[in-house]
Amino acid sequence: MQSMSGAELVIRLLERQGVECIAGIPGGANLPLYDALSKSPAIRHVLARHEQGAGFIAQGMARSTGRPAVFFATSGPGATNTLTALADAKLDSVPVICITGQVSRPLIGTDAFQEVDIYGMSIPVTKHNFLVRSVEDLPRVITEAFRIAASGRPGPVLVDIPKDVQTATIVLSTLPEPAGPDPVEPPDAESLTRAARMIDEAERPILLLGGGVAASGASGAAFRLAERAGLPTTMSLLGLGAMPENHPLHLGMLGMHGARCVNMLMEECDLLLVAGARLDDRATGQVERFCPKAKLIHMDIDQSELDKLKQAHLGIMADAGTALTALAGLVALSERREWLARVAECKAAHPLLLSGSDDPRAPYGLVRRTGEILGPEAIVTTDVGQHQMRAAQAYPGLRPRRWLTSGGLGTMGFGLPAAIGAALAHPDRPVVCFTGDGSLLMNIQELATAAETGVNVKIVLANNNGLGLVQQQQDLFYGRRIFGSGYRLRVDFPRVAEGFGVHAVDLGSSRDPLADLERALLREGPCLVNVPVAAEENVYPMVPPGAANIEMIGGEAHAHAHA
Amino acid sequence: MRMLTPEDGTRPARALTALRLTVNNHPGVMSHICGLFARRAFNVEGILCTPLGGGAISRIWLLVQEDERLEQMIRQVRKLQDVLEVLPYAADEGAFTSLDACVEGWERGRTLLA
Numbered sequence: 183m184q185s186m187s188g189a190e191l192v193i194r195l196l197e198r199q200g201v202e203c204i205a206g207i208p209g210g211a212n213l214p215l216y217d218a219l220s221k222s223p224a225i226r227h228v229l230a231r232h233e234q235g236a237g238f239i240a241q242g243m244a245r246s247t248g249r250p251a252v253f254f255a256t257s258g259p260g261a262t263n264t265l266t267a268l269a270d271a272k273l274d275s276v277p278v279i280c281i282t283g284q285v286s287r288p289l290i291g292t293d294a295f296q297e298v299d300i301y302g303m304s305i306p307v308t309k310h311n312f313l314v315r316s317v318e319d320l321p322r323v324i325t326e327a328f329r330i331a332a333s334g335r336p337g338p339v340l341v342d343i344p345k346d347v348q349t350a351t352i353v354l355s356t357l358p359e360p361a362g363p364d365p366v367e368p369p370d371a372e373s374l375t376r377a378a379r380m381i382d383e384a385e386r387p388i389l390l391l392g393g394g395v396a397a398s399g400a401s402g403a404a405f406r407l408a409e410r411a412g413l414p415t416t417m418s419l420l421g422l423g424a425m426p427e428n429h430p431l432h433l434g435m436l437g438m439h440g441a442r443c444v445n446m447l448m449e450e451c452d453l454l455l456v457a458g459a460r461l462d463d464r465a466t467g468q469v470e471r472f473c474p475k476a477k478l479i480h481m482d483i484d485q486s487e488l489d490k491l492k493q494a495h496l497g498i499m500a501d502a503g504t505a506l507t508a509l510a511g512l513v514a515l516s517e518r519r520e521w522l523a524r525v526a527e528c529k530a531a532h533p534l535l536l537s538g539s540d541d542p543r544a545p546y547g548l549v550r551r552t553g554e555i556l557g558p559e560a561i562v563t564t565d566v567g568q569h570q571m572r573a574a575q576a577y578p579g580l581r582p583r584r585w586l587t588s589g590g591l592g593t594m595g596f597g598l599p600a601a602i603g604a605a606l607a608h609p610d611r612p613v614v615c616f617t618g619d620g621s622l623l624m625n626i627q628e629l630a631t632a633a634e635t636g637v638n639v640k641i642v643l644a645n646n647n648g649l650g651l652v653q654q655q656q657d658l659f660y661g662r663r664i665f666g667s668g669y670r671l672r673v674d675f676p677r678v679a680e681g682f683g684v685h686a687v688d689l690g691s692s693r694d695p696l697a698d699l700e701r702a703l704l705r706e707g708p709c710l711v712n713v714p715v716a717a718e719e720n721v722y723p724m725v726p727p728g729a730a731n732i733e734m735i736g737g738e739a740h741a742h743a744h745a
Numbered sequence: 746m747r748m749l750t751p752e753d754g755t756r757p758a759r760a761l762t763a764l765r766l767t768v769n770n771h772p773g774v775m776s777h778i779c780g781l782f783a784r785r786a787f788n789v790e791g792i793l794c795t796p797l798g799g800g801a802i803s804r805i806w807l808l809v810q811e812d813e814r815l816e817q818m819i820r821q822v823r824k825l826q827d828v829l830e831v832l833p834y835a836a837d838e839g840a841f842t843s844l845d846a847c848v849e850g851w852e853r854g855r856t857l858l859a
Contacts (some may be wrong), residue, residue, distance in 0.1 A: 301773060310826040313773065330826060393762050486820035 183355050186278065188317040189214035189348040190221075191357075192281070195324040197224045198360045201252050203606050204238035205230045206682035209256025211296060212283025214348035216254075228606065228635060235599040237267020238625070240278045242603020245559055245586045248397060250277040250331040251603070257283050258296030261342070262303065263554035266339045266593060273590025274393060274420060277336035280304075280329050284313070286346035298674065301342050309337030311312035312585040317350040329361035335484040336397070361670040369500030369508065377455070377479050377496055378512035381411050384453035384477075386521045389413040390436065393420030393589065394458020394483060396582035398595060400503030404457060405429060407510040412518030413455065414525045417442045421458070422450045423580035433525070437465040438725045439571040443532040443739070445723070445731040447525060448473050456553040457481045458502040461491045462590065483507050487553050535722070535737055536576050542699045543689055544567070545644055545715050546576045551696065552614055552642055555703045559570045561613045563585065563602045565597035565621030568650040569642075571721045573616040584611075595624030602628060605637035614640045614703070619673065620649045626678065632708040633683030641679075641710040642701050646717040647672055654720045655727075658735065668717065679710040759810040761790065761836035764819065766805040769827040770796055777825050778805065785819050791841050802829065808841055 186194070192215060196204070199285075206217040217228055229235035233255040243251035255264050270568035284290065285297045293608045301313040312323045312329045320343075327339040375576060381387055401424035407474060408415045408431045415425045416433040423431050434441035448454070449620040454476040459465065460479075466472040468622050469491050480487070480494035481502060488497035498505055529685040538544025542551040549572050553560070557577050563586040564570040570587060577585075586598040586604060622643055632639050648668040656664050676686035687702040689695045702711045722736030768774050782789050791808035809815065815833075823831050823841065 302776060305773075305777055306784055315771075484824070486817065486824055490817055 183353055184629065185296055185351055185353045187214060187218065187348065188320055188350050188352060189218040189351055191317070191320050191354070192324060192343070192348070193222050193225065194357060195321065197222060198357060198688055199328050199726050200249070200360070200695065201225055203228060203243065204252045205603065207233055207236060207256065207260060208254070208325070209260050209296070210284065211257035211285055212254060212281075212343075212348070213344050215281065215283065215343070216344060220737070228602075228631065230599070232625060233263035233632050234595065235625050235631065237264050238270070238596055238599035239269055239603035239606070239628075239631070240280075241267060241276050242563065242586060242600035242605075243607040244271075244276050244278050245402060245600070246265075246398075246583050246604040247607050248399070248583060249334075250279055250328055252281060254298070255280065255282045257285055257300070258287045258298045260296075261298055261300035263739045264340075265303060265307055266591075268304060268340065270588055270591040270593045271338035272307050272309065274588065275336050276338065276396065277331035279331055279337065282340065282342045284342045284344040286361045288346070289345045290344065292389025300340065304340045307338070308340045308352070308462060308515070311342070313342045314344065314347050317347050317352045320347070321354070324623070325358050325361040332363040334366070335394070335482075336362065338462050360514070365447070366501045366504065368458065369481075369505045371496055373496060374505065374508050374512060377498060379415070380453060380477060380496065380511055381455065381509070381515045382516070386451045386524075387411070387413050387453040387455060388433070388451040388476075390417040390418070390454060390456045390459055391415060391421040391424040392418045392457065392459020392667045394460075395502045396424045396504075396585070398419050398483075398502050398507055399582070400501075401425065401582050403506035403510065405501045407506050407513070410510050410515055411513040411515040412522060414447065414522065416448070418459045418462070419574055422574060423585045423722055433529075435574055437731065438727075439575065439721055439723065440686040440731075440733060441532075441534050443528040443577075445725070446532065446736055447528055449474045449732050451522070453477050455479045455481075457506060458483070460487045465732075466491070467725045468729055471692060471730035471732070476725075489628075491652060500682070501507065517605055522615070532738070535576055542695045543596070543713055543715075545572050545719060547570045548642060548713055549573050549576040549616065549645060550578060551618075551699060552703060555700050556612050556614055556640075559611050561601075561611050562586065563587065563597045563601040563604060563607060563613065565616045565617040566594045566617070566652065567590045567618040567621055568646075569618045569621075569644040570615045571651075572644075582630060582734065594621040597621060598632070598639075598665075599628045601639045601641070602632055602635065602637050605639050606635065612638055612640065612703070616642050619643065619645045619647060619669070620703075621674065621676070623673070625665065628680055629682035629684050629708070629710075632679040636707050638706060639708045641684075641708070643662050643710060643712050644715045645674040645675060645712055648717050651721070652716060653717060654724070658724070659721065659726060665733040675710060675712045677679065683709045684710055686710040686712065688712045695720045705714065750836040759812065762809055762811050762815060763834045764807040764809060764850045765824070765834060766807065766822065766828055767797070768805055769829065770800055770803040770804050771827075774803070774827045775805075777819040777827060778807075779821065779824065781821055782807075782818070785814075785818065785821065787814060793841075795845060808836055
């Protein structure tokens with residue numbers, strides 16, 4: 183028999199789940215949890231500077247390890263500040279567990295100081311949530327939170343614990359066993375046989391891999407299937423890295439800023455096999471006109487993704503790795519010479535145009551050079567904007583769980599804290615965050631967290647003193663009226679970084695930018711590299727929002743030749 | 746099959762489906778379910794909820810219009826952690842009508858307190 187407080191019990195349960203690091207911010211309503219955490223020999227605490235930052239630090243840990251990560255916030259404003267990070271995790275299927283303090287039970291519903299209904303508010307942005315109503319519920323709720331976050335399609339879980347539940351005493355003879363993900367049912371054998379037959383009969387098939395393939399470790403299975411059946415393979419933004427870019431069947435990214443030849447080939451394909459992608463509109467363009475000639479086989483672990491946006495000819499509810507492996511054993515060996523010749527021709531006619539890729543002061547060159555200097559072990563995070571799309575298009579050798587980007591929610595401010603989280607989980611790897619000035623400003627306070635923890639995070643800032651992707655849309659679709667998207671004040675980011683205790687380099691004033699970039703990226707600890715770039719440079723190709731993918735603007739090889 | 750009749754002529758008459766849900770019974774479950782329908786812009790025409798057995802679980806009947814999004818709605822409801830089972834039924838002509846009568850009878854003879 184052991185007697186302990188609810189808060190001590192929570193920390194014990196988190197230790198048993200294998201949690202090693204919790205980002206968070208203390209406040210009145212979660213101080214018992216913090217007091218218990220202070221006594222934990224196993225769990226390190228990282229003090230974030232904003233609860234949204236704490237949430238993205240946890241996401242960085244979860245996305246790079248594939249295991250649930252935990253973050254703490256207090257009640258009221260602390261709790262509401264977690265919502266963006268939770269919504270981001272929901273849309274990108276990331277297993278994080280947010281534990282908030284709540285006012286004591288007798289005060290709930292009285293509009294007490296720092297009371298907010300975070301349970302009600304977080305319903306739409308979590309996979310599931312709990313308001314713990316008694317200390318006896320804690321063992322079940324905490325283990326359930328881990329089970330739910332990691333099972334099936336992963337996602338965020340919020341656990342709201344009133345302060346008096348944290349201080350209440352509980353006597354337990356045994357602690358519950360740590361929870362893991364539920365076992366997954368094997369895919370329906372008959373559907374797999376049908377899928378194999380459809381692949382064998384297709385003349386111009388394409389395989390599309392999404393975040394589900396990258397996150398579940400199914401990329402090996404995916405390209406073994408691709409190799410056997412001769413399937414050219416494209417990836418969504420979150421699926422990037424699932425197939426190595428030097429693989430002969432690798433096509434690149436589809437969609438709004440995808441490779442031009444991919445969007446063209448999708449128009450020609452007669453079978454699309456989708457694994458672990460939910461056909462987001464940024465990937466499909468106008469969905470009615472997406473792959474107009476193709477039959478669709480859609481595999482997803484979440485049944486509600488099947489037929490959600492596009493009726494599949496065959497829907498298979500399955501773990502991607504299991505289903506892709508099984509399929510590889512069922513399809514006929516195929517060289518598919520004609521189709522692959524057409525694919526090669528299209529790729530050669532419409533290569534990705536990465537202008538200035540040798541110059542570290544050009545937007546694409548900055549991405550390429552950074553990747554070459556850091557090498558294949560690096561973890562890459564991005565913020566949201568033109569720099570994100572350029573990193574997706576040009577970073578050499580992206581890999582699953584080493585490519586962390588906010589896809590579904592598109593959250594500016596994601597990159598820096600996510601990089602800190604990835605670096606905390608992988609102290610042996612370099613971590614680079616590609617960001618823009620608009621994005622970096624949204625969670626810039628986490629520079630202090632980076633400095634304090636000494637994480638090996640390199641912030642590569644493509645600085646155009648404005649909201650580049652917004653300006654691009656205004657330029658292309660709003661009569662070039664650039665309004666409300668340029669900053670009048672030019673922030674001195676190197677000085678700001680140094681003020682936070684982070685070393686900084688300005689390539690704008692550098693006489694040898696490549697050498698300075700290399701020195702900055704290879705030094706230990708956090709560092710910011712500021713690179714002034716032109717605001718007028720758009721990212722191409724671009725599919726206008728709401729248009730079909732085939733209607734992409736720019737990026738034609740001939741346009742470049744005449745430029 | 747019961748048809749929902751348009752009163753002002755603005756909404757088309759559609760067939761109705763009754764969804765029978767078995768759910769955990771604790772504060773918040775109803776808001777998970779109703780919130781899901783609301784944020785997917787899917788109207789619920791009628792709701793009936795009663796506790797079952799010892800009160801650990803509840804039975805909820807939702808009367809909804811049959812449209813092309815219904816199957817997707819059912820899949821989304823099944824994903825809710827507190828929803829143990831969802832069974833779609835062709836809506837019975839009488840169920841909610843006799844409920845109207847039942848509530849009417851229940852209201853009759855009661856004292857209005859406020």
